[in-house]
Amino acid sequence: MPLTLHSFLIMFIRKEGDEEDWDTVMLQRPRTHRTPFPLSFCIVEDWEPFTNHYSDRPLLKGMAYTGPFRDVEVVIKVAYAPVPGALRRLKHQANAYDKVASLHGFFVPECLGLFTSASTSSEQYAIGAALPTVYYGNTLMCEVETGARPADECWQDMDASTSTRRIIKSASALHRRGLRLGDIGPECIVLDDRLDGSDTDAFIIGLADAAPHKCRQTCTLVHGGLAPQRREFGCDELYYLCVSLQMWLPKYILCFAEVFETKLVYPFPWLLAAHAPSDAPRADAIKDALAAIIDYAERYTDDEGDELKGVLAEKRGQIIADFVAGKVPHGEEPYYGGIRSPLHPAPASSEHIVQH
Structure with missing residues (x-):
């Protein structure tokens, strides 16, 4: 023996x-x-x-x-x-x-x-x-309980450019190795900043509820895009993790106390303003639409959102004046310096801007 x-x-x-x-x-x-x-x-x-x-x-x-x-x-x-x-x-x-x-x-x-x-x-x-x-540090939940992290930055409101995407990346890596997590939240995530300050790793700890899994995820994970249909995505656990971490733009955007399909108006405030109530002043309509688009960019996008907010801030006066006058984006810088939709490549129709 x-x-x-x-x-x-x-x-x-x-x-x-x-x-x-x-x-x-x-x-x-x-x-x-x-x-x-x-x-x-x-x-x-x-x-x-x-x-x-x-x-x-x-x-x-x-x-x-x-x-x-x-x-x-x-x-x-x-x-x-x-x-x-x-x-x-x-x-x-x-x-x-x-x-x-x-x-x-x-x-x-x-x-x-x-x-x-x-x-x-x-x-x-x-x-x-x-x-x-x-040991790589305390979990997100521990950081909140000890005061090291504000409670409103614990999960879905974290910095999208680092933490959110890295948590999803870590969970996806475990799925590809044949393991589903069963229960994933701030109590089982540790964010470890690399010593050179270049990046942040997201470690998943515990694995108490892990189980064998054959992941059938088929959709590419694109931060700031429209959420795919759950059945088309192919993996319920990763899908709901992406939803809870606000990986995608919601299907609808709220403005004027109504909801509108995101893919039809984002990120063009003049398209959204065209749906304002008919008795609303045009200046108020475009200002409300700008606020709604910027709020969306801050909540659900990172690098592209920063670029969009910069353009909207720089061109705010011109956008408002043009909409009040019933004009469409024009000139040497179409769409006010390069505003482009991540949801559909076609440029905005001028008809939407003058309808109000």
Whole structure:
């Protein structure tokens, strides 16, 4: 019978309120190419990052001093041996991390794998298994609870040019590796700013509800475009994630206490103003339309929206004067310096501008 080599995880757990009293726990797992180190040594203590969310408890947090996570902060999710189902749930998460091993350090934290105890102790807090991962920071929900992030910038109102698209990119990467997340929200997203300030990575942590998945997404993800039909998109989980993060322009735009199809009027304020009530002054109609278009650009677009807002701000006076006079965009700079629709290539019809 071949000899099985093991890697060991030794945790020195600092007891709360006592700097001199420590618990020592040794766990093991069969040594593989991903865990070639014979020994990982960590000093950790109890960690409760959530006040209202308990899905990731119990957790330990501290520093690793040997092994692959040398001199880095780690989070260790543990399963207490006497708790029914705890080991099974932790094994489920470990299997999910194994399934996306090629994404470790990119879209999910590096994970050392599941370590288990040979002990059969029935003590209440006897640790039966542990799953160590690299710590990249607090989740979005934790940042809100600690005051590090405003509550109104926690999810759908985040900076579209970085955070929103990177969360969707991370979720899409896991889907391509055959894993659906089951439940994704601010309590399982960590945004890690790169040291050179060039970018922001979105890490998905936990994977408690992950399940095998064959993703059938067919639509290209274009930020600031019109939302595709759900059935055409091909993947419900990614579709609803994009909707919740305001990835796309809504189908309708609100103005004059009515709704209008976005694809017919955006981003041309004069087309929207043409639908104002017949008794509304033309100057008021175009000003309200400008405000509605700019609000849409701020909410649902990033780079293209900044460009659009710049043009509308620069040409605001001319746009208002032309609409009041019943004129169409004209001159050497058609559409006031290059306003173009991301939704349809055809230029706006002059008929829409004079109808009012």
